[in-house]
Amino acid sequence: MPERSDVHYFGAGPAPLPSAVLERASQALLNYKGQGVGICEISHRSADANEILADAKAALTSLLDIPEDYEILFLQGGGSGEFSAVVYNLVGVWVEKRRAQAEKDLSASTDAKGEALEQKIFERVQREVKEELRLDYLVTGSWSLKASQEASRLIGAEYVNVAVDSRKANNGKFGVIPSESDWKPTPGNKAAFTYFCDNETVDGVEFPQFPKSLEGADAPWVVADMSSNFISRKVDVSKYSVIFGGAQKNVGNAGITIVIVKKSLLPPASPQAAPELLRRLNLPIGPIVFDWPTIAKNNSLYNTLPIFDVWIAGQVMSDLVSTYGAKKIAGQGEISAEKANIIYGTLEQYPNVYKVVPDKTVRSRMNICFRVNGGDEEKEKTFLAGAQKIGLLGLKGHRSVGGIRASNYNAVSLDGAKKLVTYLETYATGA
Structure with a gap:
């Protein structure tokens, strides 16, 4: 039987973990911090659990220089869960912004009050949803394709714009990223968001840098799936509205998904708090466990979070902080x-x-x-x-x-x- 040191594992995920982290984990599983209880047995509401969360957030913030106006969330459901969560959350925020603007404009320009005003607001938002709500997807591999398909399933294909399908430039197969000049985004950069997978695990394709056409104050919200290249290179977090990744590639074991999201996209009034408007608009209402404002408000502990998985991720990231220092x-x-x-x-x-x-x-x-x-x-x-x-x-x-x-x-x-x-x-x- 080979020893661990005899083997080099190149699996795509779940992927290898640092041996030093696994050695510490074996002790923590049996007896965490000398308490006589294993880490998988402690309450997710305990002070220990909150400390584990805080340490993991601090390590990630240090590694990526995450600005103060971003929140770090730990959820379950993997990257595939976030395909859905992105749609639920950002479409809800887009609708709420349009509703608030309509209320402001119509309150100042009409004598309508009460139910009559609410109906006018609804009709305007309804028209804007039909005419203007578009989600741009850059399809460069299997995972971005699945994300675009999930968006179409949730809200309807008429709202999803595939701004690039790289197979069309490569004889029907993934393996290239067409020049940005060939992309076909929603006209006027008016998409609610632009979604791309920074590294396509199946197809071996990675964006060499942040797309220049998505930079600037007029750009749509930018969402990046970094599941398979998370914490593997320097990124400018401030260019993204949302970054997410499953832990099981570079960060830890399968079981948690990390989301880095701008706090401005976590309004006090979550879309979950006003489901009636979304229902009337025939737009999806997401499960509460995927609702980012709810998760943020509860410090990622709205439901039972697998604290051991967070601890593993925190150990991996803390070791990187120690190893690379100022770099x-x-x-x-x-x-x-x-x-x-x-x-x-x-x-x-x-x-x-x-x-x-x-x-x-x-x-x-x-x-x-x-x-x-x-x-x-x-x-x-x-x-x-x-x-x-x-x-x-x-x-x-x-x-x-x-x-x-x-x-x-x-x-x-x-x-x-x-x-x-x-x-x-x-x-x-x-x-």
């Missing part, structure tokens, strides 16, 4: 880039054996997708079997696309990347 997450970004560069560099040395799937301009640092021997399935099985024999695990590509995928998450060591490089060379040369 913060940029220090991890350097290591992530170094690992990706040596793997891609080796693949490129043997073009007759390996073919990297995505275009070079958008290759993911996190999910390195390639084919072996022209995509010959039997030879790829041989490649995977050889890798497994020497402790290189989790390299099989996603079932929807096949091939090979080396997920280069934070807990994959530089030594692990180098061992993979050696195997790539050995397989290619037959040595």
